[in-house]
Amino acid sequence: MSAAPPRTRVRRVAVAGNPNSGKTSIFNKLTGLRAKVANYTGVTVEKxxxxxxxxxxxxxxxxxxxxxxxxxxxxxxxxxxxxxxxDxxxxxxxxxxxxxxxxLERxxxxxxxxxxxxxxxxxxxxxxxxxxxxxxxIDLDRLAEKLGVPVLATVARTGDGIAELRNAIIATAERPAEQAFTQRTFPLPDVIESxxxxxxxxxxxDDVATCESARGAALLWLMDRTSDVDPAVRSASLLSRLSAESSMIAETAARQVSDAFEDPTRVVIEARYDxxxxxxxxxSPTTDCARRTRTDRIDAILTHRLWGMLVFAGVMFSLFLAIFMLxxxxMGLIESAQSATADAITHVIPEGPLQSLLADGVVAGVGSVVIFFPQICILFxxxxxxxxxxxxxxxxxxxxxxxxxxxxxxRSFIPLLSSYACAIPGILAARTIEHPRDRLTTILVAPLMSCSARLPVYLIIIGAVFGGxxxxxxxxxxGMYAxxxxxxxxxALILKRSLLKGPPPAFIMELPPYHFPQVRTVLRTTWDRSKLFLMGAGTTIFSVCVVIWALSYFPRLDVNTLSPAESAQLDSIPANDNAARDxxxxxxxxxxxxxxxxxxFIEPVIExxxxxxxxxxxxxxxxLAREVFVGTMGITFALGETDETSDALRERLQTAEWPDGRKLVTPLSGLSLMIFYVFACQCISTLAVVRKETGGWKWPxxxxxxxxIIAYVGALAVFQVGRAMGYA
Amino acid sequence: MSLTLAQLLPGQAGYVRDVDGEKSICHRLLEMGLTRGTAVQLVRVAPLGDPIEVELRGYRLSVRKSEASRVTLEAD
Structure with a gap:
């Protein structure tokens, strides 16, 4: 096979088709497992x-x-x-x-x-x-005769016909000129034809299209021009590439068509379908099949008023549970590996900025990317x-x-539900939403669903102030989740009525027959999507982690410049208690x-x-990430590293005071803090993913x-109203 | 008042007479095959009352009642 003569350029062949046509299975069968996946510039369309x-x-x-x-x-x-x-x-x-x-028809x-x-x-x-x-x-010869192109039978599931398809692709790619070019054979009204x-x-x-493609492309453009296709989408295609003179000719032609027909696009669609x-x-002169198919029998249960809803609840619960528990x-393993690596670094590299950068900056940075990976893989x-x-x-x-x-x-339901576990898989799951405005709205509200990273914060605060x-x-x-x-x-409602306003998106969706999923295709797709997350969002998350490390590492503490109060705090520790001193x-x-x-500096703002x-x-x-809160609290309250189950931290929070002796963490300020966490977008990974999914920094x-803003105003309202009502 | 796709009961069928309303939705429905004269049958209604599932050209399509009411039918 490899004896083909060397060529100057690799031949490229596109694989096109309807959703659910088995296109991806065929592509996987043809390429083995060696496909590269990326996104097209600026859009979440997988390439x-x-x-x-x-x-x-x-x-x-x-x-x-x-x-x-x-x-x-x-x-x-x-x-x-x-x-x-x-480009x-x-x-x-x-x-x-x-x-x-x-x-076949559609x-x-x-x-x-x-x-x-x-x-x-x-x-x-x-x-x-x-x-x-x-x-x-289906008589494939007759189909080929009418369509003017070769037609091959395939069964992607079993691999039947794949070898023949492969040979046909190679033959066509090597000698493309041999296939006679086919013109559209169904007639359109004269005004449209001209x-x-x-x-x-x-x-x-203007060199925008070749002789072969020009008429097909012109018809597509004409249909766009005479219907309501979003001008922003349209401009990205053909017209922007025409010269001013050509544009004018094209516009005139379009106007004549619009004058002649109330809805020219409909005329073309109906002519094509006819x-x-x-x-x-x-x-394929066979009659309609009105028989109950397997899909019908499955759907009788899965879309049943009672059973369908129960199965759905069960599936969603399992999905949620899997992201959460599985x-x-x-994640525990990754954390152990992370701390083991950090430990190893502290042993090998002498203490100093380099050690801290590697152990607390780089390893923590890599860790905070990889930590999401199991959840992402499972969700995908x-x-x-x-x-x-x-x-x-x-x-x-x-x-x-x-x-x-x-x-x-x-389709927004699953992304929002997944966001209870973590907004990142939720946002990525929004890819299944076809309409861009719906997808964006879903992405923008997904982080409001309380994710698992907020749980430690809720738990430590609730434990400290709502004991009993x-x-x-x-x-x-x-209440926080609600x-x-x-x-x-x-x-979502506000966004859909203001910023993302537009005609209500249509719900026009194919209900494909049920298939038994193909292991190879599923694993392949899961891996491709997960890898894309690791590469894309990972870099941003990692960089920010290193920046935060630098902000908390520098400037270094000089024992000689401590304030009297700080020196006193240090001196009060018994000389033999090294841990407390550290x-x-x-x-x-x-x-x-x-x-x-x-x-x-910001204390006046948050007071x-x-x-x-x-x-x-x-x-x-x-x-950086919400769960960092508990660890940071441990360090600021001089307890070293802690987690949300730490009794010491809970006690320290309960006894913490303002300089004037008032209690710092009361039920009211605790509630205010939790409200802040419910709303605030405190997750650099989420922002990085949103940037990637929306193609810029504007939406993140x-x-x-x-x-x-909601977080600040909400927490402010809770605290001030609560205080005015006499709660402490 | 002519019969629309949204008014069919499960199991009932008809032929598409016309699709009207906003162009972009109308064109999408047409492109999915709901052109004049196409036989279409209501298969079922979702448990919450909307959307509906219809069969046409040998496949299944789900649309909201608001879209289905744009499709007028000639009774079977």
Whole structure:
């Protein structure tokens, strides 16, 4: 196979198709397990590229879409790749269209649009086994005759037909010129045909499209222009590349079409479907199947009024539990590995800035990235399983009514639920939401769901100030979760009515037949997505960790410049109590470090909330990650490293006082602190992920601002109103 | 008042006469295959009363009642 003559350039072949057509399975079968995954610039559309096994053909997996109409980022990417309009990427030499044979008519809609773009094309008629099982047949020769391109039968699940497909791809990629170019064969009204002709001429003249692709591209552009496609999305495609003169000609042509037809896009869609109907009748003259399929029998339970809801609750509970519990031992392992590494460093490297940088900065930084990895992997694994089996569409079907009340989509449910465990997997899970505004709203409110990192903070504070009644403690804890959740829904509603206002997004979703998930595809997808998180968000998280380390390490404490009170504190420790001395030194170091100065500097701002500078440092370091609060409190109160189960820290908090002798941590200031944690966006990892998912700093900055403002105002209101009512 | 897709009961079917309303949603429905003359059957309604599941062109599609009410039908 490798005897092919050397070439100047790698041949690229795109793989296109509808969602649920088995496109990804085919891509995986063709490439083995060697695909590279990245995102297209600025959008969360996954870009997968891999070498066709034993060849030098590179396969590009396009996002699954139902059409090339440019109404979603996926469609824009698919279209631009096929037209060669993606920067720094050559146009593919050929395209494989994966078609679900059991759903031929709708799949051929996209397929015919792609054929008209003039690339050498192969159609992989997938899921032929389903067709046969249903007692149907498709005459592939007749289909090929009508479509004007070769059609091959495949069954991605079993691998049938994959070898033939592979050979056909190599043959086509090596000799693309041999395939005769196919023009659109169904006629359109004269006004539209002539407009397409004139626009196509300009596309060729301005070198935006080739002779083969121009008419197909012109028709796509004309349909965009005469319908409500978002201008921002549209401008990213063809027109911006035309010269001023050509633009004018194209606009004139579009206006003539708009004048002649009330809705030209509808005319084109209906003409295409009419023609497809004829083609399918010719190639597969079988009757309708009204038989109950396996999917029907499953759905009779899974979307049942009672059983369906129960199963759904069970699935969601398991998902939640898995993120929460299954990841726990792994996270424990990572933590042990982290502290073992830090220990090893302190033994090998002499004490000093380098040791501290490596042990407390670098290792802690790497650790705070890796610590999320088990949760992320588990979530992606379960999500991929749900997606691949077809259940995620049913979950959205069941939950849409509920979510639509706050202007969201059924698909927002799972991301929000996952956010109780951790906002990061939640935000990543929002990728399953098709509509950009819905996706963004979901991302922006997801961090309001109380994540597991807030739990240690709630626990230590509740333990310190709401001691005694278990009912009281449980009630307060539940209250925190409830406040966060309600606020998330209110904010979603506000966002959908203001900043992210727009026509209510349609809920138009295919309910694909259930499939048994393919282990290889699921594992592959899970790994690809998890790796992308590690690479993308990891760098930001790591850098910030090192910065925070520097702020708390410098300037170094000089024992000679201590204030009298600080010296007295140090002198009061018995000479033989080394541990207490170390802890007090740590505490003094933190107090006199840059971050300690910032803590005292902001005390006037946080005092109205009931916090002193020590809690201020805790809050500041918590912007790294909330769970840091407990550890920081341990250091500022001179106890060394602590966790939320520490009795010593709880007692220290209970006895802590303001300089004037008032109690520092009272039920009221404790409540105020918890309210702050419910709302504040104190998680650098979340911000890093949001930046990655939204393609810039604008939305993470907005999220940080709105959440911190609510946190401050909320905590202020609790503390001041509470005090006015006579509580301490 | 003509019959719309949202008014069908589970098991009932009809042929699409027209899809109207806002262009972007209308075009999406058309592209999913709800073109004039297409046979469409209501399969079930979600447990909370919305959305609905319909069968057309041999596959299953879920739409909200608000979208389904844009699709007028000729009774079967």
């Amino acid at each position: 997968r590229e891999g070498r066709l096994a034993d060849s030098d053909v590179s396969l590009v997996d396009l996002p699954g879409t139902y059409s090339l109409s440019a109404r979603s980022p996926e469609e824009v990417i698919a279209r631009n790749v096929l037209l060669g309009l993606i 720094d990427e050559p146009r593919p030499d050929a395209v494989v269209i994966v078609v679900d044979a059991s759903n 799949n051929l809609y996209l397929a015919t649009q792609i054929i008209e773009l003039g690339l050498p094309t192969i159609i992989a008629c997938n899921m032929m086994d389903v067709v046969r099982r249903r007692g149907h047949s 407009a397409v002709e004139r626009i196509a001429e300009r596309l060729v003249a 023609w497809i109907g004829d083609v399918v009748c010719y190639a 990841a726990d031992p792994l 694994l379960l999500l991929t399983l749900l997606e691949d089996s077809g259940y995620i569409a049913r979950a959205a079907f069941l939950m849409d009514r509920l979510m639509s009340r706050v202007g969201l989509h059924g 009644s278990v009912w009281m403690q449980t009630g307060v804890l539940f 406040i966060g959740t309600l606020t998330a829904f209110v904010i 802890h007090t030194m740590q505490s003094l170091q933190l107090r006199n470090s840059a971050i300690g100065h910032i803590g005292r 109205p909330l009931g916090y002193d500078w020590r809690m201020g440092i805790g809050i500041l370091t918590s912007f 900055a907005f999220m940080f601002a709105y959440m911190t």
